[in-house]
Amino acid sequence: MTVLIAGVGMIPFAKPGASAPYDEMGEAAIRLALKDAGVDFDAVEQAYAGYVYGDSTSGQRVIYRVGMTGIPIVNVNNNCSSGSTALFLARQAVESGVAECVLAVGFEQMMPGALGTVFSDRPSPLGEFDTVTNALIGESDLPMTLKYFGGAGKKHMERYGTRLETFAAIRAKASRHAARNPLSVFRKEMSVEDVMNAQIIWPGVMTRPMACPPTCGAAAALLVSEAFARRNGLDATVRIRAQAMTTDRPGSFDSRDMIEIVGADLTRKAVQRVYEAASVGPEDIDVIELHDCFAQNELITYEGLGLCGEGEAEKLVMDGDNTYGGKYVTNPSGGLLSKGHPLGATGLAQCYELTLQLRGCAEDRQVEGARLALQHNLGLGGAAVVTLYEGGA
Secondary structure (H helix, E strand, C coil): CEEEEEEEECCEEEECCCCCCHHHHHHHHHHHHHHCCCHHHHEEEEEEECCCCCCHHHHHHHCCCCCCCCCCCECCCEEEEECCCCCCHHHHHCCCCCEEEEEEEEEEECCCCCCCCCCCCCCCCCCCHHHHHHHHHCCCCCCHHHHHHHHHHHHHHHHHHHCCCHHHHCCCCCCHHHCCCCCCCCCCCHHHHHHHHCCEECCCEEHHHHCEEECCCEEEEEEEEHHHHHHCCCCCCEEEEEEEEECCCCCCHHCEEEEEEEECCHHHHHHHHHHHHHHHHHHHHHEEECEEEHHHHHHHHHHHCCCCCCCCCHHHHHHCCCCCCCCCCCCCCCCHHHHHCCCCHHHHHHHHHHHHHHHCCCCCCCCCCCCEEEEEECCCCEEEEEEEEECCC
């Protein structure tokens, strides 16, 4: 069954302490999505709410502000892929015929600083990731998220000769794209030199702008069946052509490879399933929103998505094939690096951007002639969700 993106909504992202509370942000995003679709909340049959740092049933707290209609509400926590996991579940509900109109919403009200463990009196879900990472790169006072992705970038540098300047070029590209996005938290353009000369947080491996900031925000999408859209006269421009979710296999740890620790295999397997299901290849993709929590992860993900061969990501960046005028426009929104990364909202913010691109209404960010859009959202612990959207009525 064809699943359509009937409506999307997103609020401007903000720094911690500068946003409304999570319930107000989530409500605002839902109302925007409903307005965009031209649908009343009473038509929604199920809802899935993605968030990470919040108490149980936060989804109900958010959705009840819009309406209390007794529908099933499922709270989703899959780390940084929570929003796209909510989207995955909503798509399954519509595709299976269980429901015809389903809401996916993601939100996050974050604290300043690096991500950390909330429950210190029990085993960490990332315990094995921490153990292997510390064994591979050594104990240090760096935050674990930085050690994961910085360690992966360092491995790429050692294996393929990738230069630090290449990661700086990715960060500079993100800033140029975000300058066109009024919903982005950081809109100031940075040059490669600006990124290279910024505060060093891991000598030879990373400067501060190469890491995405903690951010607050919300986004939502309304998914409907083709029959529902036809009956109600809804926009049928954008549909989900294929989607896949993967989790870790033993090689994530057994390979003793930092690039695998941060989900390279999850990405490869998920995108392979999507390409096969849709009978397309990376060369067919026009625009991409991928999980650039660190500039290092964006580069690694180019290879995971098959945009280039293993070890060829630096050439892709240097040739300008990751931006306007090149082979692929990656993260026209500014990505996590500039738009911001409110964990539960990120996957649905990516959906928002790609929906606008395929409708042809992304204004200054518009990728000319975009017809196929690829979304990649990663959560360590772990899960990767890859979604292929197709435009055209």
